Amino acid sequence: MFPVLELTDDVRRVTLPLPTPPGHVHAYLLRADDGWTLVDAGLGLPDLEAELRALVAGLDAPVVRIVITHMHPDHVGGAAPAAAATGAEVWQGALDHEQCERVWGDPDWPRRVADWFAAHGTPEAVTRDLLERGPLYASFIRFARDVHPLREGDAVAGWRVVELPGHADGHIGLLRGGRLVAGDHLLPGISPAVGVYPESRPDPLGAYLGSLRRTIELGPSLAYPGHGDPIADPAARARELLEHHAGRRDATGRALADGAATGYEVSLALFPDTVEPGARRFAVAEALSHLERLAALGRAARRGHGRVVSYTPC
Numbered sequence: 001m002f003p004v005l006e007l008t009d010d011v012r013r014v015t016l017p018l019p020t021p022p023g024h025v026h027a028y029l030l031r032a033d034d035g036w037t038l039v040d041a042g043l044g045l046p047d048l049e050a051e052l053r054a055l056v057a058g059l060d061a062p063v064v065r066i067v068i069t070h071m072h073p074d075h076v077g078g079a080a081p082a083a084a085a086t087g088a089e090v091w092q093g094a095l096d097h098e099q100c101e102r103v104w105g106d107p108d109w110p111r112r113v114a115d116w117f118a119a120h121g122t123p124e125a126v127t128r129d130l131l132e133r134g135p136l137y138a139s140f141i142r143f144a145r146d147v148h149p150l151r152e153g154d155a156v157a158g159w160r161v162v163e164l165p166g167h168a169d170g171h172i173g174l175l176r177g178g179r180l181v182a183g184d185h186l187l188p189g190i191s192p193a194v195g196v197y198p199e200s201r202p203d204p205l206g207a208y209l210g211s212l213r214r215t216i217e218l219g220p221s222l223a224y225p226g227h228g229d230p231i232a233d234p235a236a237r238a239r240e241l242l243e244h245h246a247g248r249r250d251a252t253g254r255a256l257a258d259g260a261a262t263g264y265e266v267s268l269a270l271f272p273d274t275v276e277p278g279a280r281r282f283a284v285a286e287a288l289s290h291l292e293r294l295a296a297l298g299r300a301a302r303r304g305h306g307r308v309v310s311y312t313p314c
């Protein structure tokens, strides 16, 4: 049985297991007059539906809708099993759902993404398991095909939808009475990953920095993150993350100081201690987000040399 923690009268936190670090992901149950709203659905592991049926049976009211904050497998992967377990319909950011279809709905995605990493200088040893384990990964991503699209300003169960692009292009949060259900937009202790991928917008880091500044303006007093404990001062956390990325931007500039470098080479400079292939791929995607930010600022240029893309300072 998944652990459930009562945070307030109208918010409960459900902790779901993940087979990879950080080992867990939080979903949230929000109470409204018509029943519970489940925010995020975890990874679509084989026993998820049965576990959620047991969870729902123990609630004092039905789950009447499911909201997905963003398209990453540990948040959207369980959406279809959650819908089956609860009988509820799924609500998801409009752009986020489109990207879900284009990425997880494409059977050729592992090949496309492996080729794309190769074009950014990534060795085959780092991309091999994308192809070898692609079907297994895909079996855990059971997103909902039919969803109600959500956009900035929509109301859901008395909470307001806020678009917070960056960690994912179509990432949304829910805001009510100074509390923000934040998905992975803000996390305690770790910097939410921001990466460029084949189907992503060109400058996700620029979007993320804008969403951090927006968080400071919105000034929530509490954030409920997808991983880790509630964040007591979300604006302060947003400022820390802005500072963190300013440091990374400077380090990316230094990594280009000797001339042209690929996204993979810059990732080695920014994340020298990363060893595991999956973590290295995140590092490459994040290095590319910094390189594209520098390109948007006119401080770097992207060049194609044959089949390999590199960046030069300017």
Ligand SMILES: [Zn+2]
Residues within 6 Å of the ligand: 070, 072, 075, 167, 184
């Ligand atoms: Zn995420």
